[in-house]
Amino acid sequence: MSDREDLLRHINDKAVIRGRVTLSSGRHADYYVDLRRITLDGESAPLAGRALLDATADLDYTAVGGLTLGADPVATAMMHAAAARGRRLDAFVVRKTGKEHGLQRRIEGPNVAGQRVLAVEDTSTTGGSVLTAVDALREEGATVAGVAVLVDRGAREKIIGEGLAYHAVFELSDLEV
Ligand SMILES: O=P(O)(O)OC[C@H]1O[C@H](OP(=O)(O)OP(=O)(O)O)[C@H](O)[C@@H]1O
Numbered sequence: 592m593s594d595r596e597d598l599l600r601h602i603n604d605k606a607v608i609r610g611r612v613t614l615s616s617g618r619h620a621d622y623y624v625d626l627r628r629i630t631l632d633g634e635s636a637p638l639a640g641r642a643l644l645d646a647t648a649d650l651d652y653t654a655v656g657g658l659t660l661g662a663d664p665v666a667t668a669m670m671h672a673a674a675a676r677g678r679r680l681d682a683f684v685v686r687k688t689g690k691e692h693g694l695q696r697r698i699e700g701p702n703v704a705g706q707r708v709l710a711v712e713d714t715s716t717t718g719g720s721v722l723t724a725v726d727a728l729r730e731e732g733a734t735v736a737g738v739a740v741l742v743d744r745g746a747r748e749k750i751i752g753e754g755l756a757y758h759a760v761f762e763l764s765d766l767e768v
Pocket residue numbers: 615616658659660661662712713714715716717718719720721746
């Protein structure tokens with residue numbers, strides 16, 4: 592079984608939650624895909640890291656990350672999967688709001704200025720969260736090579752409309768929702 596096939600089985604078994612929920616955008620839905628149950632699961636996370644590296648193999652980037660919190664374990668899974676393949680890939684975390692003490696950095700980790708970066712998410716519904724990260728990255732002087740998510744929940748058109756390359760390991764239609 593390929594990593595992608597294996598990962599799909601893990602997502603259907605562990606992350607698809609049925610029931611009325613309010614989404615990040617304020618919209619309502621009858622199911623939730625809780626991918627934190629994948630990206631923080633010791634068996635599933637390495638699969639997610641490798642599947643995202645494979646899905647973005649056509650893109651050129653040296654660092655990966657996105658808007659905290661959902662994006663964080665996605666980025667670190669990719670970083671470790673890349674290291675296991677002998678490739679250096681840095682990670683970063685984009686804060687939702689600026690930090691007022693310490694070094695007051697909006698983007699934590701090795702400097703992204705001048706780097707080609709990949710903006711990631713666990714899932715993207717309206718694209719609002721990942722595009723917030725894209726804006727912050729550009730403000731910091733990074734070049735955004737593209738956007739990648741584990742599960743696209745509808746943001747594809749919006750993100751492509753912004754002129755960004757977009758890769759999703761799975762579409763909603765792949766899932767048992
Ligand atoms: O495409 P969007 O409409 O922006 O929705 C997707 C976002 O919603 C979830 O995060 P959430 O806002 O729940 O916050 P969290 O990552 O801090 O849990 C998810 O991890 C994405 O970041």
